[in-house]
Amino acid sequence: MTTIFYLFSNVFHIYATYQFSNVFLQKKKESAKSDIVLFTLYYIINSCAYLLFGNWIINLLSNFVPYCLIAIYHKNKFIYSIGSSFILCAVLIVLDTLVVAIQSVLNIHSIFFEQGFVSNIVMVAFVNIVSHSFFKKNQLNVSLPVMYYITVIIIPFVSIIIGYLTAVKLNIVSLICSVIILLINVDMFYLYDNLINLFSEKYENNIIEQQNKAYLNQLHLMQESQMKIRFLKHDMKNHIINMQSLLSAEKYDQLKDYLAETNDYIYSNNVIIDSGNETIDSVLNYKLAPLENNSVEKSYHVVLPEQILISSFDLNIVICNLIDNALEALSLLGENDEKKITIDIVYKQGYIKILVGNSFDGIIHKDKRTRKNDEINHGIGLKSVQNIAEKYGGLLKTDVSDNWFETSVIMYEK
Incomplete structure (x- = not known):
């Protein structure tokens, strides 16, 4: 039963790592399918390393190496891949240490803590807060309401309390409850991500629509300018007759002004194309x-x-x-x-x-x-x-x- 607990818990550990990669790695849009294969292999390697060896160093390497290879696969620079892998391991160590410290201080003995469920919930919450706060994941940098951050903190916190109360004993009921709690957390973050992306897309479309209206106004001005040129061509014969009349009457000053006015008109409506x-x-x-x-x-x-x-x-x-x-x-x-x-x-x-x-x-x-x-x-x-x-x-x-x-x-x- 302990092994089953761990395997279910590790699914969400890999999910949290996947979310982490979306923040720190440069990926192409079409990489979703390949990520399913890569992170499945990551899950298998990481789970086998923990179950077969149970050594914290090997467990750490089973996170570092697969993640680094995934980063290189996505054509990130080698130094950047190594650096993001170190950051991942550092975050995992800090969060695990924090959870263990809290467990020790409160003298908690629960499979919900011991098999990494709490660490994984905290990891998912941490990655989501970082992605939307510091790295501005949403494309238009839409500022999120304070309620988002409150919800991101409260739901995992309440989940941990419920998980502790329901998973004191190691049995099938506590396993099902723990999995449901993890699913609720993941689903909540997934829902918020989609709502933010939808809001960003609508906001972007609104800006594009406003720009298009501005271009429509410009188009009217352009067409008016082009119409002036057409009028000028149409009336050119009359302009020539007027200038010839002024020249014949030796009204040179008026002719000069008329030429200047015509020149300004032509210059302001210059035909380039x-x-x-x-x-x-x-x-x-x-x-x-x-x-x-x-x-x-x-x-x-x-x-x-x-x-x-x-x-x-x-x-x-x-x-x-x-x-x-x-x-x-x-x-x-x-x-x-x-x-x-x-x-x-x-x-x-x-x-x-x-x-x-x-x-x-x-x-x-x-x-x-x-x-x-x-x-x-x-x-x-x-x-x-x-x-x-x-x-x-x-x-x-x-x-x-x-x-x-x-x-x-x-x-x-x-």
Whole structure:
């Protein structure tokens, strides 16, 4: 019966270790299935080491070595893998020592304490508090209510008391009660994790929606600007007739003013891109106008048909986000740095490919989505682009080399 108690308890020890790995290790999203296999092997090795040898050093190594190998498997740096393994062992030693000290002071004799159930409950609670407090596990750094931390502390504490009262004697009833208590704790933490992720996702979608509304307003301004250009082209014949009349009448001052006014109008509505698609041209001309009078090296290649079976609104959000990111990166470069931007937008039968490349300072923060102070309301532009690309069966890809950052998007017509 003691062995069965331990084996059930060790399941939750491995679960706590798995949660620990999610905090300290860099993992890919698709690693969940491989983790099931890896941590199952971890459980077998750790359980066998304890049951066969019963030596604390071997037991410690049976935690250190498998965890370190898992960290290396996920392509974490060797030093980082060793370091996180040491941290895991240190946490296990501290928590076990704490539980043993409490057991000794209170003179508690219970299988619930002796077979690691209490240590595992404390471990799960500790990892969850650390992940949501210090490492800000939720993507948008949503601040958690105080009640969350109170619940995280109270439920394990109450569980320990109930477990102590029900598991004084070693029998099947105490085993079932102990397992149920552990399941309740794990389920509670799992529920909170999912609620936090759901809240974060809704919050992120709300920000994306607000950004899209802002881009819609910009789109209206761009279209108004493009309309002015069309009006200018349409009225150019009348403008020429007026200027010829002023010239014939030798009204040079008025002609000078008229030319200056016309020049200002043309300058303020400069045509940079003329691909044949007025909607896309409006966006590009509006966004790229600030670059016309500076030292940025520019390369534009935009060839589009007049009609594309992709929502103009979605297409403009993609283009606006990519160009905004490029302009922000260029603004962070120094005066003596080489500044370059490349835009390549082409339509081929059935799909459109958008490529935006720019020079940048080479600094990338993997743990941050933006370098702006307001990280919550910025830095999700690429997530919005990815959502739209997937909506049209396409994909988003980013490439970084030296001081060059390039983003490409493919979207297929519906």
